[in-house]
Every structure is written in structure tokens, then in C-alpha cells.
Amino acid sequence: IAGITQAPTSQILAAGRRMTLRCTQDMRHNAMYWYRQDLGLGLRLIHYSNTAGTTGKGEVPDGYSVSRANTDDFPLTLASAVPSQTSVYFCASSDYRDREKNIQYFGAGTRLSVL
Amino acid sequence: AQSVTQPDIHITVSEGASLELRCNYSYGATPYLFWYVQSPGQGLQLLLKYFSGDTLVQGIKGFEAEFKRSQSSFNLRKPSVHWSDAAEYFCAVRRAAGGTSYGKLTFGQGTILTVHP
Numbered sequence: 001i002a003g004i005t006q007a008p009t010s011q012i013l014a015a016g017r018r019m020t021l022r023c024t025q026d027m028r029h030n031a032m033y034w035y036r037q038d039l040g041l042g043l044r045l046i047h048y049s050n051t052a053g054t055t056g057k058g059e060v061p062d063g064y065s066v067s068r069a070n071t072d073d074f075p076l077t078l079a080s081a082v083p084s085q086t087s088v089y090f091c092a093s094s095d096y097r098d099r100e101k102n103i104q105y106f107g108a109g110t111r112l113s114v115l
Numbered sequence: 116a117q118s119v120t121q122p123d124i125h126i127t128v129s130e131g132a133s134l135e136l137r138c139n140y141s142y143g144a145t146p147y148l149f150w151y152v153q154s155p156g157q158g159l160q161l162l163l164k165y166f167s168g169d170t171l172v173q174g175i176k177g178f179e180a181e182f183k184r185s186q187s188s189f190n191l192r193k194p195s196v197h198w199s200d201a202a203e204y205f206c207a208v209r210r211a212a213g214g215t216s217y218g219k220l221t222f223g224q225g226t227i228l229t230v231h232p
Contacts, residue, residue, distance in 0.1 A: 004158075033219070033220075035222075040124070040224055040225075041224060042119075042121075042205060042222035042223050042224045042225050043159075043205065043207075043220075043222040044222070045219055045220070045221075048219060058219065090158060090159065092159075102209075103149075103161060103164065104161075104220060105161075106151075106158035106159040106160075107158050108156075108157060108158045109157075109158055
């Protein structure tokens with residue numbers, strides 16, 4: 001079982017370019033999340049999706065968009081990257097239906113540098 | 116709004132010494148509490164969680180944490196640290212139930228643990 005796969009592992013991107021970070025899970029979890037991790041700030045939620053076809057804004061959604069066309073995939077798009085979006089991005093998923101077991105599992109992350 | 120504070124940005128201990136990482140939270144509702152560990156270049160792995168019941172919870176790798184409601188704390192402990200425990204540790208909180216946002220985690224800033232031989 002692969003769990004959560006994120007791609008690419010790392011990327012250097014010119015400012016103003018468009019970039020999509022990919023996230024795929026094979027656990028049939030209905031909820032998925034995108035976080036960014038910055039030193040001294042911990043992980044902050046960007047967007048989330050409780051089920052396929054629905055998305056919601058997290059703590060720091062500006063400059064990012066997501067879609068959830070199916071259960072397994074939850075891509076994160078930076079329409080026009082800016083240097084402040086340099087960060088490590090983590091995708092997570094959980095079984096939202098089970099309130100006691102709604103544990104989030106994380107991918108290995110994508111390290112993005114915007115120059 | 117909920118918040119989580121980890122007062123110690125960086126802690127250094129000697130191998131074999133005991134460890135306590137502090138976590139304080141501010142939350143209006145009944146919280147679920149978590150500790151995650153992140154090894155260098157890796158994603159986050161769940162160490163342990165507290166939902167209800169016994170306030171001392173055991174996790175993987177010999178870690179435990181104690182929930183103290185009166186102090187709004189959920190400190191992580193280990194009696195004897197191993198060199199492989201060097202990593203970054205995150206405390207997190209989410210609401211227990213109800214509403215569309217109950218699955219979302221709020222993380223602390225993280226504590227980097229260095230272990231000296």
C-alpha cells in the first residue's frame with residue numbers, strides 16, 4: 001500500500017509561472033488536505049476537501065486553488081507563483097466519516113522554491 | 116480561534132536522558148490532541164493521540180503524553196531518548212465532533228530535537 005504519493009518531490013519555479021502539485025491516495029479516504037510548512041510556523045492548512053466534488057478554504061488559501069474530481073486525487077495549483085510561496089507542501093488524507101478514526105496521514109512532501 | 120503553542124523551538128538532550136516536549140493549546144470546544152514526528156526529509160508520522168478517557172496515552176517508539184485539562188497542556192515524554200529520536204515534533208489539535216471543519220488540524224510551531232551521543 002503506497003498511502004499518499006506527492007509529485008514532484010522538489011521543484012524550482014520562476015515567479016509568475018503556473019504550477020500544479022499532485023497528490024494521490026490509495027486508501028479510499030474521503031477527506032484530503034493541503035498544508036504548507038514554514039520554519040517557525042508549523043503546518044498551516046491551505047485548502048481541504050471533505051469529499052469528492054467539494055472543497056473548502058483553510059487558513060492560508062490566497063494564491064492557491066484546488067479541485068477534487070474524484071476520491072483519490074487532490075491537486076494544488078499555484079496560478080502565478082510568487083516567492084512567498086516558497087515552502088514545503090504536504091498533502092494529507094483521512095477517513096472523515098469515522099469521527100473517532102479521523103486520523104490524518106501525510107505524504108512525503110513537495111519542496112518548492114519560487115525565484 | 117484555536118491555537119497551539121510549543122514554547123521550545125529547539126531542544127538538545129543526551130542519548131539516554133529523559134525528554135519532555137511542551138504543548139499548550141487554546142480551544143473553546145472539547146479538543147482531540149495529537150503528536151506527530153517528522154524525520155528529516157520525510158512526511159509526518161502520528162506518534163499518539165488523545166480522544167477521551169485515560170489522560171495518559173501511550174504511543175509508538177516508547178513515547179507517552181499526558182493531557183491536563185486544567186493546564187490546557189498535552190506534553191510529550193520519553194524516559195530514555197535514542198539517537199534515532201532526533202527529528203521535529205509537532206503538537207496538533209482539532210475539534211472532537213460537529214460541523215464541517217471538525218477534521219481540520221491546527222498545528223504548533225514544532226520543536227526540533229537534537230540528540231547528542
